[in-house]
Amino acid sequence: MNTTISNWNGIKPTAIYLKQLKEQPLYHDSNLKMWVACSYGYCKALLLDENAHVPEPFIDDNGPMNNEMKLLLRNLARISNDKKHQASRGAAMSIYDSISKVNVSDVLGQLLKGINTNDGFDWVEVVGKQLPILVILKGLGFNDEDKAYIITKLAALVSVMAPSKTVEDIETLNPVISKFYAIAERYALVNGFSTDALMISNLLGLFIQCYDAGRGLLCNVLLTLSRFNNRELGKTDNEFYNKLVTETLRRYPPVHNTRRVAVKDISLGGETIKAEETVLIVLAAANLDSRIFTNPEKFDLQRDNNDDNLTFGLGSHNCIAKYLSIGMATDTCSFLVDNYSVITILQKEFAYESQLNVRLMKQLMVSL
Numbered sequence: 001m002n003t004t005i006s007n008w009n010g011i012k013p014t015a016i017y018l019k020q021l022k023e024q025p026l027y028h029d030s031n032l033k034m035w036v037a038c039s040y041g042y043c044k045a046l047l048l049d050e051n052a053h054v055p056e057p058f059i060d061d062n063g064p065m066n067n068e069m070k071l072l073l074r075n076l077a078r079i080s081n082d083k084k085h086q087a088s089r090g091a092a093m094s095i096y097d098s099i100s101k102v103n104v105s106d107v108l109g110q111l112l113k114g115i116n117t118n119d120g121f122d123w124v125e126v127v128g129k130q131l132p133i134l135v136i137l138k139g140l141g142f143n144d145e146d147k148a149y150i151i152t153k154l155a156a157l158v159s160v161m162a163p164s165k166t167v168e169d170i171e172t173l174n175p176v177i178s179k180f181y182a183i184a185e186r187y188a189l190v191n192g193f194s195t196d197a198l199m200i201s202n203l204l205g206l207f208i209q210c211y212d213a214g215r216g217l218l219c220n221v222l223l224t225l226s227r228f229n230n231r232e233l234g235k236t237d238n239e240f241y242n243k244l245v246t247e248t249l250r251r252y253p254p255v256h257n258t259r260r261v262a263v264k265d266i267s268l269g270g271e272t273i274k275a276e277e278t279v280l281i282v283l284a285a286a287n288l289d290s291r292i293f294t295n296p297e298k299f300d301l302q303r304d305n306n307d308d309n310l311t312f313g314l315g316s317h318n319c320i321a322k323y324l325s326i327g328m329a330t331d332t333c334s335f336l337v338d339n340y341s342v343i344t345i346l347q348k349e350f351a352y353e354s355q356l357n358v359r360l361m362k363q364l365m366v367s368l
């Protein structure tokens with residue numbers, strides 16, 4: 001029985017994950033030709049297993065990728081392993097640590113300025129796709145001209161991570177990557193960072209990583225926040241928003257799964273994942289495992305271990321921006337409650353982007 005999700009539209013992921021957790025917490029999907037791990041225990045074991053590597057991109061030295069694209073793909077922490085990963089993660093962390101605290105209310109105020117929020121607007125376009133990158137760029141002190149280019153072309157930069165790119169895709173992307181690379185190099189030079197490929201690639205890596213997951217988090221938090229009455233919320237504090245964000249991350253994670261490739265045989269749950277086989281680690285299913293979370297379907301702010309969710313990954317590749325992301329979402333909640341009396345979601349049905357590792361609404365119409 002293969003029930004691996006192959007499309008988000010019109011399906012109920014929770015029901016599928018609960019069934020998988022009960023009936024097949026680890027199985028081989030013969031259509032996808034990969035293993036699928038759903039239980040919290042198996043997902044955790046794989047994320048912590050040094051023989052489970054992140055898949056690395058195929059780079060054809062004689063192919064159409066320009067030098068900057070090759071450097072980027074060879075140096076990103078997200079897609080490197082072992083010693084290379086330690087060095088690239090170190091570079092990413094050193095830039096991340098230099099991000100100053102940004103006043104999220106100011107940035108949100110600017111994004112919503114000029115919009116008649118009462119009439120209804122698309123939260124995805126106005127906030128989801130812009131707030132995470134603006135928080136990073138502002139926190140790093142990027143100038144307005146570079147900010148404008150980065151925001152306009154970020155979706156193109158992110159597409160460099162797509163595993164299968166046509167020659168045409170690569171040729172369209174080459175000049176965009178060169179321009180991003182030049183902006184990052186200039187920034188590093190002016191701000192006293194090394195300008196080696198490791199540093200430049202991982203600065204761009206922060207831009208790439210914040211885009212989809214940050215947008216998904218802000219959409220899902222808006223949805224859960226809108227279920228509460230703003231008058232009641234007005235009497236709450238940041239601790240409440242923090243709990244709401246944490247439970248949203250567990251129950252409605254933007255990132256649903258991540259992949260690993262076994263570099264040696266891995267024994268798990270009586271099965272052997274053989275060297276070179278791929279495994280899909282379903283973080284969103286692990287978050288619904290009743291062995292860890294009591295009544296996992298319930299959106300429960302009071303459950304005392306909601307922060308044990310696997311939404312930001314675990315182990316050597318875990319997300320370096322967990323606390324920045326949670327802070328940004330928490331500040332977004334308090335901004336909305338402080339400035340608007342009602343949040344009304346204007347849609348009942350949602351269409352989703354085609355990527356399968358993240359579950360992202362294409363549009364989220366809201367009035368404030």
Ligand code: HEM
Nearest residue numbers: 077078089206209210213214258312313317319320321325
């Ligand atoms: C400001 C926004 C963000 C930035 C700059 C960022 C950055 C990063 C980076 C650099 C990595 C790679 C770490 C490594 O491989 O050593 C990573 C991994 C990851 N991030 Fe984030 N991230 C952001 C937001 C988020 C959000 C909002 C989520 C989910 C809610 C998320 C989920 C993950 C996950 C699951 C991984 C691990 C992937 C894996 O193990 O395969 N990130 N992030």
